[in-house]
Amino acid sequence: GDSVTQMEGPVTLSEEAFLTINCTYTATGYPSLFWYVQYPGEGLQLLLKATKADDKGSNKGFEATYRKETTSFHLEKGSVQVSDSAVYFCALSDRGDDKIIFGKGTRLHILP
Amino acid sequence: EPEVTQTPSHQVTQMGQEVILRCVPISNHLYFYWYRQILGQKVEFLVSFYNNEISEKSEIFDDQFSVERPDGSNFTLKIRSTKLEDSAMYFCASSEVGRGGTEAFFGQGTRLTVV
Numbered sequence: 106g107d108s109v110t111q112m113e114g115p116v117t118l119s120e121e122a123f124l125t126i127n128c129t130y131t132a133t134g135y136p137s138l139f140w141y142v143q144y145p146g147e148g149l150q151l152l153l154k155a156t157k158a159d160d161k162g163s164n165k166g167f168e169a170t171y172r173k174e175t176t177s178f179h180l181e182k183g184s185v186q187v188s189d190s191a192v193y194f195c196a197l198s199d200r201g202d203d204k205i206i207f208g209k210g211t212r213l214h215i216l217p
Numbered sequence: 218e219p220e221v222t223q224t225p226s227h228q229v230t231q232m233g234q235e236v237i238l239r240c241v242p243i244s245n246h247l248y249f250y251w252y253r254q255i256l257g258q259k260v261e262f263l264v265s266f267y268n269n270e271i272s273e274k275s276e277i278f279d280d281q282f283s284v285e286r287p288d289g290s291n292f293t294l295k296i297r298s299t300k301l302e303d304s305a306m307y308f309c310a311s312s313e314v315g316r317g318g319t320e321a322f323f324g325q326g327t328r329l330t331v332v
Binding site: 139141146147148149150151154194196202203204205206207208209210 | 221223248250252258259260261262265267272273275308310320321322323324325326
């Protein structure tokens, strides 16, 4: 079945550091890809998405590019802030499917 | 900004008891979902609901679980006889369109603790 694998956390970085969180997927169809973020004490929020190969999703300085050839959707940010501390979930939704399949989540700590 | 709201934020219940988790989806959305996240594990799909019926469900969603839209605004998840392993964070979500067509908006979750 479809699945998402993302790097284990926690990831601890200093403020203004470069961030990469790796995500790869397996899917039988042609999925849409997402990054969700969960700030402390809050629900899941959609951070960005991409619906076809080579699309780049971006929001709040975060970016991820849909790479069909490597089945990847890595999350990047050039300069992280303390306020980016959260849990980040890579996810997919196959076309024709209602459900979203999530990775295990990566906890990110940003130190001032 | 419209949001999905869930109540209660935390519920403690005794094993074997029935529990109802409540959600108010975004008003113009037509598709509704429940997910759960056992502590330290991934977020898992339970069920999707459209046009007053279940459109898809996972293996987790067995006969102990049921969903209902009792009125025009609420969407509920009922667990008939809770087990210790039902302890988890339960997330409600809604979307305008199903089948991956639009993004799903999630609530803040209800933490269910079965003792």
